Amino acid sequence: MTTAAKYAQFAAYEARGASPTYERLALAVSRDDEVLALLDTLPPIKRQPNLLFGVVRFLAGPVEDPAAFHDYTVGNWAAIEAEMGTRATQTNEAGRCAVLLPVLAALPQPLALLEVGASAGLCLYPDRYAYRYGDHVIGSGEPVLECAATGVVPPTRVPDVVWRAGLDLNPLDVADPADVAWLDALIWPEHAYRRARLRAAAAVAAAEPPLLVRGDLVDDLPALAAQAPAHATLVVFHTSVLYQVPIPRREAFAEVVRGLPGHWVSNEAPDVLPYDALPKPPGAALHNVLALDGTPLAWTRTHGQAIIWFA
Template identity: 55%
Template sequence: MDTAEWYRRFAEQEVRGRSPAYEDLARGVASDTRLLALIDGLPPVKRQPNLLLASVRLLGGPSAGFPAFRQWTVRHWQRVRETMLTRRTQTNEAGRCASLLPVLAGLPGPLALVEVGASAGLCLLLDRYRYRYDDRPAVGPPDSPVELPCRTNGKVPVPARVPEVVWRAGLDLEPLDVRDEETARWLECLVWPGQDERLARLRGAVRLAREDPPRLVRGDAAGALGDLVAEAPRDATVVVFHSALLPYLEPAERDRFVAAVRSLPVRWVSNEGSSRLPSVLARLPRGLPGNRLTFLPALDGEPLALAGPHGEWLDWLIP
């Protein structure tokens, strides 16, 4: 899709009903030839709506009201451009763990976790969060500073406890260290305006990561994966997982990564937007909702559920 359509879809399918300020800004950008021309001067992977909006916020620009946003962004475009070129939308959304937990808890334990596209590694801490699926009893440490609510449909296999994790490591091209204040501020800028609950759980997850930082390795999604997997303990079930990684890989890189995972002695848990893994999409028993962004939690390439992009809802597909 072209840039205007990308911003329209972001407004209609991602932030609509979740962040009115960003919906207004994204619709404005989609209709503004001057801003679109500036954005189109960036490499395709750098034209992402959330990257633009977060970069403006990081630099102190307005995050609401399109006329003010447009004026400020055009005036400060060189700074905005440099920020977009040097930053990545490494949104480290702990809420996605609510989509992953029922899948991971169903695997033989203990688990050794390898997250690809780990950002700051907050999803590697999934056993340290507390989960609340509808009105069921909460799962996870009662003293956790992070509680993840999730609405469900279908026979979601909600576990009685979080899985035992005996080893964990993350892989990323540019791992983020949340002990650095500027890094933590960038992660906060990636949370949409008006989403106070997301911001609160990000801060809680950052607190946990600062107390006991997960191991993060700098490397390519496909090229460095085999060496990292080889370090995992052999008496554990090794799980390679990723969530919202694939939009940042070119199609050829995506294919290499999938081939690399399938060649390793691991279980593969993916949680990606529906169009990112065509082989998973093709196995769906029914169509997707057309009016909202949908993720597909899958195990070894087989779809298990439909999910909200931030883990806010989970529709189980298996009878």
């Protein structure tokens, strides 16, 4: 797929209905030969819209007006290119815990959670957040994660988590203002509620920091998993991570994780992992597939705002 097509697809399927600013901006970039030529000097994995837009926001550049964005990007390409080369789209959306919760709460308790692509580890605290599924509220405190649930009865309790660890090529630190600023820059412009949620979730993580290990999802996973307490159910999970991993490494990861004790929970775009069959997605917006041990269970929205159970 060409870079122009990727930006047009992002506008039509990811940003539409979620961020008018990014829908307008991605469409403009898809038609901007000068910016596309600059992007095409980068490795393919570094050309993605979320990374470019996040870096421009991180550098305090304009994203509201496509013309101003064009001028800023062309005029400051050296700085933008440097940031895009070293950063990744580590969107650490605690809201995704709301779609993981029905699976986590149903597994044998207590749990030892190991997140692959953990970023700052905010999704390692499903037991510390509160949830609202329509009129059904679970847990207490902040943040409150809201999720529209269809076809599934929401759990009645949060899971019992006794160990939590994350694996990431570049783990982020919630105590580092620059790392939190990068997470903030990755949140789409109109999503003020997600910024508030980030701050609340970061406060939870900072109060009891998780074990975050810098490492590879294939080479370093078994050693970290071996640190989990034997009396707990090991759960290796990831959300919107594997699309950044080359297909051969995805396949190697799946082989490794299937060989571990415990369970594997994945929440990825439908073309990222192989499934025998999937029902038709519920609408044109981008949905992830929630799966347990390789068996698909539900469609989910990418920021955890909805779950549609089909298993």
